[in-house]
Amino acid sequence: MAKITLDNLAHSYLPNPRSEDDFALKELNHDWDDGAAYALLGSSGCGKSTLLNIISGLLQPSQGRILFDGKDVTHAKTAERNIAQVFQFPVVYDTMTVHDNLAFPLRNRGRDETYVAERVQEIARMIGMEDMLHKKARGLTADSKQKISLGRGMVRKDVNALLFDEPLTVIDPHMKWELRTQLKKLHHDFGHTMIYVTHDQTEALTFADKVVVMYDGRVVQIGTPEELFERPEHTFVGYFIGSPGMNVIPARIDGNKAYVNGSHVELAQGYKPLDGKVEIGVRPEYAKLSMSEGLPVKVRRVEDVGRHKIIRAELFGIDINIIAGEDERVSADMNRVTFDATHVNVYANDWRVKGEAA
Numbered sequence: 001m002a003k004i005t006l007d008n009l010a011h012s013y014l015p016n017p018r019s020e021d022d023f024a025l026k027e028l029n030h031d032w033d034d035g036a037a038y039a040l041l042g043s044s045g046c047g048k049s050t051l052l053n054i055i056s057g058l059l060q061p062s063q064g065r066i067l068f069d070g071k072d073v074t075h076a077k078t079a080e081r082n083i084a085q086v087f088q089f090p091v092v093y094d095t096m097t098v099h100d101n102l103a104f105p106l107r108n109r110g111r112d113e114t115y116v117a118e119r120v121q122e123i124a125r126m127i128g129m130e131d132m133l134h135k136k137a138r139g140l141t142a143d144s145k146q147k148i149s150l151g152r153g154m155v156r157k158d159v160n161a162l163l164f165d166e167p168l169t170v171i172d173p174h175m176k177w178e179l180r181t182q183l184k185k186l187h188h189d190f191g192h193t194m195i196y197v198t199h200d201q202t203e204a205l206t207f208a209d210k211v212v213v214m215y216d217g218r219v220v221q222i223g224t225p226e227e228l229f230e231r232p233e234h235t236f237v238g239y240f241i242g243s244p245g246m247n248v249i250p251a252r253i254d255g256n257k258a259y260v261n262g263s264h265v266e267l268a269q270g271y272k273p274l275d276g277k278v279e280i281g282v283r284p285e286y287a288k289l290s291m292s293e294g295l296p297v298k299v300r301r302v303e304d305v306g307r308h309k310i311i312r313a314e315l316f317g318i319d320i321n322i323i324a325g326e327d328e329r330v331s332a333d334m335n336r337v338t339f340d341a342t343h344v345n346v347y348a349n350d351w352r353v354k355g356e357a358a
């Protein structure tokens with residue numbers, strides 16, 4: 001396995017980029033730890049595949065270097081990087097059996113047949129295809145073919161990294177959960193460095209130790225699922241992670257108070273005067289309806305989603321969400337909202353501002 005270093009890395013698909021806007025991947029410096037499982041998460045077009053393709057060698061970056069364990073591989077071909085890749089759609093050899101497809105990467109490396117047989121059995125069990133090993137890949141469903149692709153990606157233990165590009169797109173929902181669990185187990189057992197591209201937050205949060213959130217060609221935060229939830233470094237992270245996402249409310253900050261349309265919200269920390277677009281961010285989980293305290297809200301709708309209720313409300317013309325417990329009472333006279341001060345984040349021009357102890 002390898003530590004992956006992204007050094008001053010950036011990419012533009014244009015021959016003569018003039019401004020930052022011309023870069024599909026904006027400058028990035030980071031070490032990705034050896035043996036960690038990362039998810040690259042972001043909406044369509046934010047640059048996930050661009051970054052993955054640079055790591056795998058399918059794309060040469062227009063700026064910077066990429067290193068595996070300190071060795072510069074920026075110009076090395078994909079085959080020289082010793083990585084395994086699984087793409088969105090299956091890549092299998094139709095004329096070969098499932099067994100031979102799975103065995104292919106091992107035979108290619110000259111592993112002896114006893115080891116190949118053992119390892120293929122192990123992987124077939126993992127992907128639930130033990131009974132299909134003798135079947136030709138041709139004629140199998142897309143779902144089964146993708147499981148073969150996943151299996152083939154995982155069959156070698158000696159790769160520098162395992163890269164997955166939305167691998168579960170064609171897999172049915174139940175199997176998705178099962179395969180994700182298997183991938184996590186595989187990571188736990190073998191400690192591969194794994195990078196998993198997805199636009200699905202559940203997939204990212206359940207798979208990864210660290211989630212790399214991308215927005216508009218930029219890595220806006222790398223953190224554990226808990227860090228992304230509690231301290232989103234960018235309003236996009238707050239909005240994208242969580243269901244529903246963080247409430248983002250324009251405010252004026254004065255010391256340890258935030259003013260929203262003249263009403264104040266207590267903050268757990270003090271802040272210096274801030275310029276530009278200033279907002280507070282509060283997750284629906286840390287907002288609470290009240291009869292007597294807090295800011296005035298109009299409740300529009302209450303949705304019972306089983307484990308809790310989502311209250312859709314309006315605060316000075318802005319839509320906000322509040323999460324209440326399953327058994328919590330919500331009545332017509334509850335027309336105020338309070339926020340838990342320790343969970344109110346402050347943002348200036350979309351980036352979180354660190355406070356000072358009040």
Ligand SMILES: Nc1ncnc2c1ncn2[C@@H]1O[C@H](COP(=O)(O)OP(=O)(O)OP(=O)(O)O)[C@@H](O)[C@H]1O
Binds near residue numbers: 043044045050051199
């Ligand atoms: N070969 C290319 N030539 C020119 N522009 C490209 C090329 N590939 C991607 N782009 C652009 O670069 C930006 C980032 O695309 P990229 O495919 O990396 O995003 P993504 O997050 O992987 O999206 P998706 O989830 O839709 O695959 C987009 O604006 C896209 O249009």
